[in-house]
Amino acid sequence: xxxxxxxxxxxxxxxxxxxxxxxxxxxxxxxxxxxxxxxxxxxxxxxxxxxxxxxxxxxxxxxxxxxxxxxxxxxxxxxxxxxxxxxxxxxxxxxxxxxxxxxxxxxxxxxxxxxxxxxxxxxxxxxxxxxxxxxxxxxxxxxxxxxxxxxxxxxxxxxxxxxxxxxxxxxxxxxxxxxxxxxxxxxxxxxxxxxxxxxxxxxxxxxxxxxxxxxx
Numbered sequence: 001x002x003x004x005x006x007x008x009x010x011x012x013x014x015x016x017x018x019x020x021x022x023x024x025x026x027x028x029x030x031x032x033x034x035x036x037x038x039x040x041x042x043x044x045x046x047x048x049x050x051x052x053x054x055x056x057x058x059x060x061x062x063x064x065x066x067x068x069x070x071x072x073x074x075x076x077x078x079x080x081x082x083x084x085x086x087x088x089x090x091x092x093x094x095x096x097x098x099x100x101x102x103x104x105x106x107x108x109x110x111x112x113x114x115x116x117x118x119x120x121x122x123x124x125x126x127x128x129x130x131x132x133x134x135x136x137x138x139x140x141x142x143x144x145x146x147x148x149x150x151x152x153x154x155x156x157x158x159x160x161x162x163x164x165x166x167x168x169x170x171x172x173x174x175x176x177x178x179x180x181x182x183x184x185x186x187x188x189x190x191x192x193x194x195x196x197x198x199x200x201x202x203x204x205x206x207x208x209x210x211x212x213x214x215x216x
Contacts, residue, residue, distance in 0.1 A: 010196040011139050011183045012205040013083035014161045015216035017168070021047040021075070022054065023208035024178070027196070038118070039125060040142075040184035042194030045207070047214075048178040049075020049168060054213055056176055057100070067099035070170040076177040077150075078168045080143055082132055082159040083181065083199075089140065090131035090187065093151045095123055095171040102176060110175065117173050122189050126180070127172020130165045131187065139195050140187055144180040145172050 015021075024046040027033040032042045048056050057063070057073040070076045076097075101110050117124040126144035130153060133140050147169030153159060170177040184192040198205035199214075208214050 010198040010205065011084075011134070011141070012198050012200060013141065013181070014081070014200050015214065016081045016083040016143055016179060016181060017047065017049070017078060018081070018216050019078065020050050020052070020213055020215050022050045022056070022211060022213050024048055024210065026208060026210045026212075028207040029210040032194070037194060039122070039189045040186070040192035040194040041182055043196045044180055044182035044194065045197070046178050046180050048176065049073065049078050050213060063102045065103055065105055067101055067103070070097045070100050070177050073100060073170075073177040075168045076170065077147060079164045080146060080166050080168055080179050082161055082163045082165055083143070084132060084134055084141055085160045086132040086134045086141070086158070088130060088153045088155055088157040088159060089133045090129065091151050091153060091155055092123055092126070093128045093146070093149060095127045095148060097148050097170045098174055100170060100176040123172070125173045127174060128166065128169060129172075132159060138185050139183045140185070142180070142182050142184070145169055145174045145178060147171070
């Protein structure tokens with residue numbers, strides 16, 4: 001569970017959930033973790049809720065050939081928690097939850113609309129999301145892809161680590177229910193610089209490896 005290499009000290013966070021989750025697009029595997037620095041995603045990480053067998057949802061013919069309802073996934077609707085104390089500075093809700101697309105066949109038309117989603121800005125990419133400012137000057141911690149209508153906080157609220165912000169969903173640029181976590185130095189998403197992060201663990205702060213399952 002190595003921390004990302006950067007000139008800045010990593011921002012150490014609590015895991016924003018309870019239960020079993022699998023790390024995807026981890027900065028422990030590569031930086032930039034999502035293949036781009038766009039919108040401050042340099043050190044972003046995704047977590048997918050899984051069951052005791054490590055599955056995000058049972059396998060079926062739909063998983064291989066078609067779209068799936070987001071409610072069929074283990075993580076959908078699980079509470080997403082504040083990973084740090086701070087003040088809520090952004091709340092966006094009202095974006096629909098997408099159908100899930102584990103199938104490569106179903107994923108093709110989705111990929112063809114990627115450029116359109118980027119042009120749509122943060123709501124199209126992050127979907128329903130909350131940003132917590134650690135201090136007035138940042139860092140700013142984004143939690144994205146929340147379930148439509150699930151946000152529990154408003155701008156100006158002060159939250160503690162572990163307070164519920166909303167539920168895991170599949171809104172925005174998402175092919176299956178998960179939570180996306182990143183830290184930036186700014187709320188100007190076109191210019192924001194991604195900041196390295198780590199998570200509190202039994203052996204000190206670190207980052208889960210790609211596809212590692214963590215329990216919180």
